[in-house]
Amino acid sequence: MTTTRGLEGIVATQSSVSSIIDDELTYQGYGIDDLANHARFEEVVYLLWNGVLPAKEQLQSFSDELQKAAFVPKEIFEQMKAYPITTVHPMAALRTAISTLGLYDEEAEEMNGEANYRKAIKLQAKIPTIVAGFERIRSGKEPVEPNPNLSFAANFLYMLNGTVPDELSVRAFDKALVLHADHELNASTFTARVCVATLSDVYSGLTAAIGALKGPLHGGANEAVMKMLVEIDELENVEPYIRAALDRKEKIMGFGHRVYKNGDPRAKHLRQMSKELTDVIKESKWYEMSLKIEEMVTKEKGLLPNVDFYSATVYHSLGIKHDLFTPIFAISRTSGWLAHILEQYENNRLIRPRAEYIGPDKRSFPKK
Ligand SMILES: CC(=O)SCCNC(=O)CCNC(=O)[C@H](O)C(C)(C)COP(=O)(O)OP(=O)(O)OC[C@H]1O[C@@H](n2cnc3c(N)ncnc32)[C@H](O)[C@@H]1OP(=O)(O)O
Ligand SMILES: O=C([O-])CC(=O)C(=O)O
Numbered sequence: 001m002t003t004t005r006g007l008e009g010i011v012a013t014q015s016s017v018s019s020i021i022d023d024e025l026t027y028q029g030y031g032i033d034d035l036a037n038h039a040r041f042e043e044v045v046y047l048l049w050n051g052v053l054p055a056k057e058q059l060q061s062f063s064d065e066l067q068k069a070a071f072v073p074k075e076i077f078e079q080m081k082a083y084p085i086t087t088v089h090p091m092a093a094l095r096t097a098i099s100t101l102g103l104y105d106e107e108a109e110e111m112n113g114e115a116n117y118r119k120a121i122k123l124q125a126k127i128p129t130i131v132a133g134f135e136r137i138r139s140g141k142e143p144v145e146p147n148p149n150l151s152f153a154a155n156f157l158y159m160l161n162g163t164v165p166d167e168l169s170v171r172a173f174d175k176a177l178v179l180h181a182d183h184e185l186n187a188s189t190f191t192a193r194v195c196v197a198t199l200s201d202v203y204s205g206l207t208a209a210i211g212a213l214k215g216p217l218h219g220g221a222n223e224a225v226m227k228m229l230v231e232i233d234e235l236e237n238v239e240p241y242i243r244a245a246l247d248r249k250e251k252i253m254g255f256g257h258r259v260y261k262n263g264d265p266r267a268k269h270l271r272q273m274s275k276e277l278t279d280v281i282k283e284s285k286w287y288e289m290s291l292k293i294e295e296m297v298t299k300e301k302g303l304l305p306n307v308d309f310y311s312a313t314v315y316h317s318l319g320i321k322h323d324l325f326t327p328i329f330a331i332s333r334t335s336g337w338l339a340h341i342l343e344q345y346e347n348n349r350l351i352r353p354r355a356e357y358i359g360p361d362k363r364s365f366p367k368k
Contacts, residue, residue: 003356008258012351013193017048017339018182023262027182028052036269041152041177041332042066045124048182048339049117063151069125070146070155073104077133077143085138090131090327091214095207097130098123102203109201116345119202120338127334128152131327132159153177156331157318168280169318172273176314179266180307180329182336184259188212188219192337193344197351202341209337210330216253219333222325224253225312229286230322238292246300254309255297263304270310277317286313 004010018027025032028047035044039053042063046054054062076097083093102108105122107115133143136159144159153174157165165173183189192209196202213219232241245252257264271290278287290313297303308329315325 001354001356006258007353012185012190012353013344015184015340015343016051017336017343018184020184020259023260023265025183025265032179032265033269036175036178036266039178041174041181041335044178044181045335048335049120049342065121066125066152067146067148067155069122070129070148072101072126072129072133075104076100076130077137080134080137085134089214090134090323091210091220091330093134094127094131094327094330095210095214097134098127098210099203099207101126101130102201102207105203108203111199111201111345113342113345116202116342120342123202123206124334124338127331128156129159131324131331132156134327135160135321135324136162156328160320168277172277172314173318175269175273176311176328177332179269180311180332182333182339183307186218187215188333189337189340193340194351196341196344197348199348202338205341206334206337209333213330213333214326219308219326219329221253221306221308222312222315222329223322225309226316226322226325228253229289229312232289232293235285235288235292238289239296242293242296242300246297252293252297252301252303254305254312255301255303257304257306260304260306264306266307267305267310270307270314271305274310274313274317278313281317281319283317286316 016028018025019029027035027044028051030039030047030053039047040059043054043059045066046059046062079100080093080097083096085093101123105119107119129143129146136143141162144162146155147158147164150158150164151170151174154165154170157169157173185193188209191212192205195208196205216224228241232238242252274287274290275284278284290310294305294309311329312322312325315328316322320328
């Protein structure tokens with residue numbers, strides 16, 4: 001038996017959803033740079049689930065379907081009001097709410113391709129409504145209903161703030177959603193596939209994936225990056241802060257990657273967005289501090305920023321509360337999780353690896 005810690009380098013499945021080959025990321029064969037510069041999030045979701053880009057009319061009807069399905073059962077918000085709403089982490093609330101949502105879907109347990117695709121639409125459509133509704137409720141406000149005239153990206157910002165967002169914010173948010181949509185067999189996607197490979201349902205797969213994304217070694221890193229920046233606060237504090245953290249052998253959040261050793265191709269887009277957006281809000285110090293951290297961590301450790309590093313200051317610039325950064329990652333990654341779940345069901349086999357036993361030798365149970 002061969003063992004690698006953390007399954008590093010193990011090819012655990014075949015997939016046509018996305019690929020990372022020679023540090024290049026593609027979704028269904030389309031390069032991430034092209035998608036980031038030219039595709040809308042709805043187009044990317046369609047691509048991930050269907051393997052082809054939608055024609056104009058297909059994109060319109062797919063977007064319409066998402067808009068129609070964006071309303072959530074009132075019970076979800078009623079129950080949310082009973083959560084310890086002011087102290088609970090939004091990712092924990094989201095994990096619970098997505099699990100609860102399954103209770104209100106009559107076809108939750110139906111196991112065929114068409115029903116699973118319908119569930120994918122419902123989940124993708126409702127997750128922004130749930131995240132935004134949670135934020136409204138914990139702020140003492142009522143959830144804002146989805147606006148059928150807005151795009152997926154615009155609608156989330158609208159439901160969060162109660163006002164129609166400006167064009168620049170929508171474009172930036174949409175691009176961030178595109179950049180986070182899928183990433184081959186990352187930890188949360190693998191979790192989703194393991195879960196549904198037992199022929200458990202789509203809601204269980206999504207709930208499991210949200211739990212895996214929550215951790216700071218994965219999606220939780222974007223919130224941790226902003227926490228670090230807030231602690232550092234000023235450019236002149238970067239050097240002593242980072243040096244002390246490295247001396248203590250602490251990980252610097254937003255750096256390093258299991259697969260990319262020459263840099264994450266998504267980071268340059270987010271770096272550029274961070275530069276522009278922090279400028280717009282007249283808080284360019286966050287960008288300047290980030291650049292200085294990047295310079296130090298790359299020089300001292302040879303580590304490069306991953307997708308989470310600059311997305312933190314992008315979301316901050318969009319006025320989003322820091323503990324909502326990972327739920328926003330989940331909104332986007334739901335598209336990838338669902339693509340992998342649908343793919344897993346199509347050609348399923350139980351995922352069950354082995355463990356190398358390193359416990360005590362066989363011994364006799366003491367006789368009483
Ligand atoms: C969307 C995403 O999930 S992107 C990743 C988000 N996560 C983070 O940003 C958290 C910080 N980064 C990390 O923890 C790691 O780089 C991971 C988990 C992303 C990838 O890790 P792996 O490739 O498995 O590397 P691993 O964690 O085994 O570390 C290898 C070595 O590099 C060091 N290292 C890795 N990342 C970092 C970091 N961010 N800061 C400082 N040191 C680091 C480790 O301490 C370890 O050093 P050692 O060999 O001296 O003990
Ligand atoms: O692929 C990974 O290990 C983590 C990652 O970058 C992602 O999920 O986007």
